[in-house]
Amino acid sequence: MPNIRPRRTAGRDGGRAVRRRAAGVAVVVAAVLGSALPAIAHGAEKGPEFVDPAAAAPPGAATRRVTLVTGDVVFYASDRAGGGPRIDRIVPGPGRSGMGFTRYHVDGHEYAVPIDAAGQIADGRVDQRLFDVTTLVADGYADDATSALRLVVGDAPQVASGPKAPEHATLAKEFKRTRTAVLKVPKKNAGDVWRKLATPSAARSDGIGKVWLDGRVKATLDESVPQIGADEVHRRGVDGKGVKVAVLDTGYDIGHPDLKGRVAAEADFTGDGIQDRQGHGTHVSSTVAGTGAASGGRYAGVAPGADLLEGKVLDDDGYGYDSWILAGMEWAAGQKADIVSMSLGKSGASDGTDALSSAVDRLSAGDGPLFVIAAGNTGNRTIGAPGAADSALTDVRRHALLRRHQLAAARDRRP
DSSP states (O other), X not given: OOOOOOOOOSOSTTHHHHHHHHHHHHHHHHHHOOOOOOOTTTTBOOSOOOOOTTSOOOTTOOOEEEEOTTSOEEEEXXXXXXXXXXXXXXXXXXXXXXXXXXXXXXXXXXXXXXXXXXXXXHTTSBOGGGGBHHHHHHTTOSTTTOSEEEEEEEOOTTOOSOOOOOTTOEEEEEETTTTEEEEEEEGGGXXXXXXXXXXXXXXXXXXXXXXXXXXXXXXXXXXXXXXXXXXXXXXXXXXXXXXXXXXXXSOBXXXXXXXXXXXXXXXXXXXXXXBOSSSHHHHHHHHHHOOOXXXXXXXXXXXXXXXXXXXXXXXXXXXXXHHHHXXXXXXXXXXXXXXXXXXXXXXXXXXXOSHHHHHHHHHHSTTOOEEEEOOOSSOSSXXXXXXTOTTOEEOTTHHHHHHHHHHHHHHHHOO
16 A cells, blocks of 8 residues: 555645545545566577678568667567567667667567666666567557657756756657656667767756656556445535546546536647547546436436546547656646546556656645556556556555455355
8 A cells, every 4th residue: 555645734725624525535536446677587588689780681581660769770570479579680770880689578578678778777767668669569669650759758866957858859848847858859869869868977967867768558447436335425425525636537528417517627638639539538537526417316426526627648549648647647736636536557567666656756745636546457466657656546455345345245145
């Protein structure tokens, strides 16, 4: 269980009552919401670790490619079993002839790590996903899909200002509250930018302490309202009135009767428009603060009196990039949300130092909102980003709740 720090110790008139209501809403919202570099010796594959850039590709060699942040190029083929890309060969980038690489396969992912990046990953300065060929291809960074990489940078200690773009990179987005930014790096200049980022003192001069991939996250599912006893909470007079709940998801159905009059503010960070064409965001929003109008009140949300702040950070397929999530989190904090509901996350485990989890901790500090985040649905007993943040209220009790209700149902069926 993450350590939940007390917050909102000061505020406007009536703030104490709002805080009590917010705490009650946070509990019910939480109930409905659903690493280090592996040792090279384990899973490392022998074979040609690099290829002379001037050498011609052998007959039948794979032609699909993805350029790494270092400027090196990985050629890959699709796995015959449909399990994702399979590395065929690695060509060092300009000025990197003779660079060595470690190739390994872990949990269904293919990695190609240059020697000069291994230490950066081990020190936590550079995101391992930048060398995860499987993730890069799945997240749309193959060379036939884009000519640029997007990096989330920041977290430089003792640097008051936000990050600046190194030469050859451009500042695509800036998040002042968390002192992070998104860099757009043309792949043709990746090697030049890497030399700056890989030198800690040079990177720190630009306000950059860590470098992450602007990767994708996906929506996760939720548990039902009756399971958590929300009706009992309502009978005690707690309906969320006066509490602002930001829902960062796939948007909402603007014509849904359960959400009529419940949305106080909205913003789209995906470019798809606020309308929810996926359904997940509408489901979460209705679960949080729906009036139940479509069902005659039978399916009212856990906090039907709360005000909703709708931030669309996941596209119409239910996926979103880290930069979209960061933008939505900053917007929610700027809207003075009491609670930020995020039923989304990454599938892999996180130690809480990733870009999204770090942003949650920064935004939660002091008088910031309480972030209620899904732990994930992978079933592997791990918590991914951004739910791994120390200050997040993460739904780590979901499976325990389900098990408890399954056992109770079984007892009821006994003769």
